[in-house]
Amino acid sequence: MSLQQIFIYLAAAVITVPLAKRFGLGSVLGYLIAGVIIGPSVGGWVGAGADVLHVAEYGVVMMLFLIGLELRPALLWKLRVPILGLGGSQMLAVAAAVAGIGLLLGFHWKTCIALGLTLALSSTAIVLTVLAEKRLLNTRAGQSSFSVLLFQDVSVILIIALFPLLATVAPENASAAHASGITAHLSGWQRAVITLGAVIAVVLAGRFALRPVFRIVASTGLRELFTGLTLLIIIGITLLMVAVGLSPALGAFVAGVVLADSEYRHQLETDLEPFKGLLLGLFFITVGAGLDFGLLMTNPGMIAGCVIGLILVKSMIQVILARLFGLESGSAVTFGLGLAQSGEFCFVLINIGITTGVFSNHFAAPVTATIALSMAFTPALFLLNERFIQPFLAKKNARSHQEREPDHIPITDHPVILVGFGRFGHIVGRMLKNQGVGCTVLETDPDQIELLARFDVKAYYGDATREDLLHTAGASRAKAIVITLADEEKSLAIVELVKKHHPHLTIFARAHSRQHAYALVRSGVRHVFLEALGSAVDLGVAALRDLGLPAHQAVRSAQIFKDHDRQMLEDLSRIPTRESLYISRLKEHMETLRKVMQEDHLRQSDDRDAGWNVTRNKDEE
Numbered sequence: 001m002s003l004q005q006i007f008i009y010l011a012a013a014v015i016t017v018p019l020a021k022r023f024g025l026g027s028v029l030g031y032l033i034a035g036v037i038i039g040p041s042v043g044g045w046v047g048a049g050a051d052v053l054h055v056a057e058y059g060v061v062m063m064l065f066l067i068g069l070e071l072r073p074a075l076l077w078k079l080r081v082p083i084l085g086l087g088g089s090q091m092l093a094v095a096a097a098v099a100g101i102g103l104l105l106g107f108h109w110k111t112c113i114a115l116g117l118t119l120a121l122s123s124t125a126i127v128l129t130v131l132a133e134k135r136l137l138n139t140r141a142g143q144s145s146f147s148v149l150l151f152q153d154v155s156v157i158l159i160i161a162l163f164p165l166l167a168t169v170a171p172e173n174a175s176a177a178h179a180s181g182i183t184a185h186l187s188g189w190q191r192a193v194i195t196l197g198a199v200i201a202v203v204l205a206g207r208f209a210l211r212p213v214f215r216i217v218a219s220t221g222l223r224e225l226f227t228g229l230t231l232l233i234i235i236g237i238t239l240l241m242v243a244v245g246l247s248p249a250l251g252a253f254v255a256g257v258v259l260a261d262s263e264y265r266h267q268l269e270t271d272l273e274p275f276k277g278l279l280l281g282l283f284f285i286t287v288g289a290g291l292d293f294g295l296l297m298t299n300p301g302m303i304a305g306c307v308i309g310l311i312l313v314k315s316m317i318q319v320i321l322a323r324l325f326g327l328e329s330g331s332a333v334t335f336g337l338g339l340a341q342s343g344e345f346c347f348v349l350i351n352i353g354i355t356t357g358v359f360s361n362h363f364a365a366p367v368t369a370t371i372a373l374s375m376a377f378t379p380a381l382f383l384l385n386e387r388f389i390q391p392f393l394a395k396k397n398a399r400s401h402q403e404r405e406p407d408h409i410p411i412t413d414h415p416v417i418l419v420g421f422g423r424f425g426h427i428v429g430r431m432l433k434n435q436g437v438g439c440t441v442l443e444t445d446p447d448q449i450e451l452l453a454r455f456d457v458k459a460y461y462g463d464a465t466r467e468d469l470l471h472t473a474g475a476s477r478a479k480a481i482v483i484t485l486a487d488e489e490k491s492l493a494i495v496e497l498v499k500k501h502h503p504h505l506t507i508f509a510r511a512h513s514r515q516h517a518y519a520l521v522r523s524g525v526r527h528v529f530l531e532a533l534g535s536a537v538d539l540g541v542a543a544l545r546d547l548g549l550p551a552h553q554a555v556r557s558a559q560i561f562k563d564h565d566r567q568m569l570e571d572l573s574r575i576p577t578r579e580s581l582y583i584s585r586l587k588e589h590m591e592t593l594r595k596v597m598q599e600d601h602l603r604q605s606d607d608r609d610a611g612w613n614v615t616r617n618k619d620e621e
Contacts (some may be wrong), residue, residue, distance in 0.1 A: 008045050011279055012038045013431040027133065028126045029379035030279045035288020046289055058466060061238055061252045062126055062276040068256020069265050082144050086325050087151025090339070093317045094120035101313070112164040114358045115367065115377075117159050118350065123343035124149045125280055126378050131338065136384065140327055140518060148339060153253060156345050160245075160352060167357035198244040202237060202251055206258030214264045227271040234272075283344070291372050295365055306370040311377065315340040330393045337381045337389075341374040405460035405583035409472050414438035417505075419464040419494060422451060423508055424531055425484030429457070439482075440473045465493045467501050480506040486531075488516045493525045521573040528569065537561060557597055564593045 005104035020030030050395040059554035081580055090443055095116035102112035127145055128137070136142040171551035176387045210233065217229050237255050259265060296303055319336035327335060359367070410499075418429050418439045432439050441459040443449050449459045462469045464483075475481070485491045491509060498505050508527040511517035520528045544554040568589040575582045 003306060005046055008038055008283060009285055013285060016280070027281070028129055029376065031284035032288040032376045035285035036291060039289030039291065041291060041293030061248050062265070062272050063233060065234060065252035065256040065502045066269055066272055066276060067124070067150070067153070068253045068294055069260050069269060082147035082325065083151050086144060086321060087148045089321050090148050090318060091120050091152065091155060094314055094319060097313050097317060101309070104395070108168045110168050111358065111363070114163060114166045114353055117162070118346050118353070119342050119371075121152045121156070121343040121345050122149060122339040123375050123378065124153055125283070125344055126341065126375055127338050129280070130379055130382050134386065136334065139331065141331040141338065144322060144325070144327060144331070144335050145338050152343070154344070159349060163349070163352055163356050163358050169357050170358050172268070181206065185323055187480070195244045198240055199251070199254060202240070202254050203258055206255050210259065211262060215261070218264065225265065230271050232267055265401065287372055287375065292365065292369055295369055299366065303366060303369050303373065306366065307373045310342065310370060310374055311340040311381070329391055333389055333393065337385050338378075340381060341378045342371040346371045368408055406469055407460040409440065409460050409462070412438065412440060412474055413477060414440045414442070414474060417442065417473050417475060417478050417481045418484070419469070419481065420484040421448060421457070421459050422486070424482065424486070425482070428482055429485060440478070442473060443467070465490055465497060467497055470502065475505060478505060480508060483507065483509045485510070486512045488512055488519065491516070492519055492523060495525055499524060515577070517569055518573040521570055533562070535563065552599065556600060560596060560600060561593070564589070564596065
């Protein structure tokens with residue numbers, strides 16, 4: 001690869017990727033567009049780029065190595081159900097569906113099975129990248145996608161082993177394909193033994209040889225040497241896997257799993273991340289540059305039908321499976337659309353299929369175009385899901401909740417009505433219940449009500465913005481109402497309703513944000529509690545005590561801070577935050593608080609203060 005080619009690839013990426021991200025398309029689609037623009041079918045600045053693709057494939061190798069590093073035994077055990085259950089079901093169901101369609105179209109059954117197993121794979125590189133960009137990796141959809149992708153990556157080794165048994169035509173370019181490699185002229189069982197030996201060698205080296213080597217290199221204190229060793233290991237594994245006819249990415253994945261419990265795991269991740277990102281970007285550019293627009297122009301209807309059909313079949317099957325495995329509708333759709341494309345390993349399998357006689361070149365050409373286009377459409381599918389499908393499902397769920405009739409609430413003399421029993425409200429409710437204070441709990445999430453019932457907590461379905469429901473809940477007999485909702489508009493609507501129809505109730509309200517707190521104060525609520533203030537102040541007290549500040553000073557400083565923050569809240573609530581007066585008044589309050597805290601810190605302790613330090617926690621002794 002010449003310097004001129006490197007310059008063209010980097011320039012295309014630097015120009016198109018920021019534009020793609022600016023328009024919400026994601027970096028992956030930006031790289032693919034860059035490849036299309038500079039490729040032989042459009043700009044013609046670079047060729048098909050086979051040599052570049054060989055370099056770029058190291059990005060996929062590094063990504064699989066990093067994925068392996070994340071697979072600690074505890075995580076594998078935690079994800080055992082989605083990995084084996086959802087992952088296995090997805091592979092079998094999609095492969096069977098694609099193979100069935102192929103049989104209906106008249107293809108040989110062996111070719112259909114091979115095609116089904118190939119197209120059942122999804123793009124680990126694209127999906128994980130987009131999920132990370134959209135911060136969905138830790139959601140149920142993200143975890144399920146990760147589990148299925150992991151199962152797919154591991155299953156590739158089995159598919160490669162199965163391909164020679166599915167050959168239907170004379171291998172094309174077989175001599176070139178097998179001209180290199182130590183297993184080229186060996187029998188089947190000999191190749192199997194050597195292949196298994198290579199995998200065992202990677203496992204044993206990672207377990208017993210690499211850790212001492214890492215320890216020696218780390219002791220030198222030269223970070224660049226540690227990075228060089230990491231790259232040496234990746235390239236060495238790649239050469240070994242290629243020599244025995246396996247995918248280098250799978251070897252890197254095995255090595256990563258072996259090193260997952262290593263004390264150098266985080267350092268390895270840090271060192272490889274820049275190389276992985278750059279080479280993955282190069283990989284996607286080469287995929288875009290390799291698209292055969294001549295075939296697309298000749299048979300646009302066939303290619304479009306294949307792409308649309310593949311996405312529809314995979315997404316529908318995966319949504320159904322996700323629902324069967326307990327994902328709610330929004331997560332199931334994200335999962336289904338996210339894995340609707342084919343993956344980078346499909347290109348590897350297509351090439352192996354050609355060299356082993358499973359596919360002909362004529363058959364593989366439109367399949368390759370379908371794979372590439374399905375990958376290119378993935379960021380757009382995520383965008384469609386984010387902009388339209390998820391809001392529609394959210395509105396549909398909200399509408400179904402609204403259409404549900406409120407629960408019958410028996411007449412009680414509970415002094416408190418508690419609106420909302422989520423992560424904030426349940427703490428308040430437990431404190432009141434533990435002191436024998438009766439609460440009538442109103443909740444609008446049916447799943448939460450069902451969950452509470454399992455813990456013997458009675459909650460009633462009902463929208464507290466309805467005056468008739470508040471009356472039924474005993475607002476005329478209660479003494480206080482506690483509003484713990486994060487929904488700012490609904491919270492303010494309840495306050496307005498209570499002020500109008502039940503002014504005798506004392507209102508205690510959670511503020512989701514500072515702006516929400518200002519709005520509540522302006523509505524006449526005296527007891528406003530910022531949701532993060534209490535825990536943040538408690539953390540500050542713990543830090544001050546650990547740093548040696550006497551207990552009485554730390555606790556008193558916390559109380560001073562809370563009192564001053566309450567005064568500041570009431571004062572600033574009357575000033576629009578966009579006005580310059582708001583900034584100046586805020587600075588005044590901050591300076592006043594600083595002076596008060598300093599004066600308190602300098603104040604001499606009296607005998608009563610000293611008593612605070614008599615009792616200390618065991619972990620402080």
